Amino acid sequence: MTVTTRESGARPALRVEIDRVSPSVAALQPEQWSRLVGDASDVMRQNRGYLLSYASAFSNEQLVASAWNGDELAGIGVAIVMVRPNGERLFTISFSGVFGTRLARSFWVTDEREREPVVAFLLRELVEYARARDFGRAVISYCPVGDTALARTAEELGFRGGTVLDDFAVRLDRPQTFDEFLARQERTERRAFRRDLRRASEAGARIVVEDIARPETLARAWPLVTALWDRKNAGFISTDETLFDAMQRYMLPEDLSLDACYLGDELVGVVLYHRAGTTVRLAYAGHRIDLEWKVYMALLASAVAREVERGSTFLHLGFTNDVQKKRLGATAYPHVHYVARLDHDI
Numbered sequence: 653m654t655v656t657t658r659e660s661g662a663r664p665a666l667r668v669e670i671d672r673v674s675p676s677v678a679a680l681q682p683e684q685w686s687r688l689v690g691d692a693s694d695v696m697r698q699n700r701g702y703l704l705s706y707a708s709a710f711s712n713e714q715l716v717a718s719a720w721n722g723d724e725l726a727g728i729g730v731a732i733v734m735v736r737p738n739g740e741r742l743f744t745i746s747f748s749g750v751f752g753t754r755l756a757r758s759f760w761v762t763d764e765r766e767r768e769p770v771v772a773f774l775l776r777e778l779v780e781y782a783r784a785r786d787f788g789r790a791v792i793s794y795c796p797v798g799d800t801a802l803a804r805t806a807e808e809l810g811f812r813g814g815t816v817l818d819d820f821a822v823r824l825d826r827p828q829t830f831d832e833f834l835a836r837q838e839r840t841e842r843r844a845f846r847r848d849l850r851r852a853s854e855a856g857a858r859i860v861v862e863d864i865a866r867p868e869t870l871a872r873a874w875p876l877v878t879a880l881w882d883r884k885n886a887g888f889i890s891t892d893e894t895l896f897d898a899m900q901r902y903m904l905p906e907d908l909s910l911d912a913c914y915l916g917d918e919l920v921g922v923v924l925y926h927r928a929g930t931t932v933r934l935a936y937a938g939h940r941i942d943l944e945w946k947v948y949m950a951l952l953a954s955a956v957a958r959e960v961e962r963g964s965t966f967l968h969l970g971f972t973n974d975v976q977k978k979r980l981g982a983t984a985y986p987h988v989h990y991v992a993r994l995d996h997d998i
Contacts, residue, residue: 672714674704690760706748706898709898711889716729727766727771729771730748731744743782743994772808778790779809851947873910877938896924911925
């Protein structure tokens with residue numbers, strides 16, 4: 653259901669529609685969505701699956717603002733209402749689950765040449781929508797520091813930069829063998845990497861790779877992932893459907909891969925990832941934290957080593973755990989949250 657439609661005074665004139673995320677929204681139809689640019693086509697298709705999956709698996713209000721030039725889609729902006737531990741509802745302009753993009757992950761356009769005016773239009777409309785709904789604050793989360801166009805628009809709307817945090821990725825200029833990749837590291841890092849690769853076997857555990865994740869493994873993995881989210885106060889409110897179940901509905905089977913770590917018959921850790929060409933996104937992890945050895949590092953090192961050997965050149969590892977990811981050869985890419993009070997006019 654469209655909750656608002658308004659014309660823009662910009663040239664060319666843009667019309668905005670702000671809808672609750674659902675498969676029936678015009679901007680989310682495959683023929684419209686496929687026109688968005690910024691990443692490889694398979695990554696963009698997976699992103700659509702992300703958006704629909706989160707809307708199905710969580711009851712948090714999730715919105716997509718679409719800018720239209722006549723009947724032509726010009727871009728989208730995505731927002732979700734997060735719930736803080738104290739019960740505060742926070743209007744968050746963010747695309748849940750998507751990370752590692754070179755520009756703000758909240759906005760996508762159909763023409764990179766028009767990105768700045770389209771993003772400015774969508775951001776302004778989302779802020780006005782949040783103000784009309786009496787939200788006290790709005791946050792634009794996980795914005796690359798180098799996205800100067802977004803930073804300029806956010807500042808004009810009264811946003812201020814908050815804590816800088818790093819996204820981590822392994823970027824290679826060409827496919828390499830794992831030995832070539834490891835040779836780039838400092839001696840101490842190489843030694844730590846090899847130690848991480850031995851962790852599971854030395855603990856009597858085994859890592860099983862599922863290039864197409866089996867539904868039964870995903871079902872067993874979900875409690876480990878939610879336990880980690882609970883520790884981090886993620887702010888999502890679950891429905892009767894799990895996120896992994898929803899992903900199986902809205903993504904292709906080959907979009908979901910995982911590494912599972914077993915100690916005997918018990919699943920003690922998992923990493924879920926998406927592959928698109930030579931790009932790999934290690935998207936979700938969960939693991940027992942009461943074991944003497946570090947399950948997460950064993951899984952992460954194994955995944956990085958294997959994907960490099962397979963010829964992957966861009967491995968998104970996501971945020972946090974900076975020490976561990978740097979010693980696996982990842983580079984830090986600074987991001988920032990922008991925050992604005994909404995109890996005053998623009």
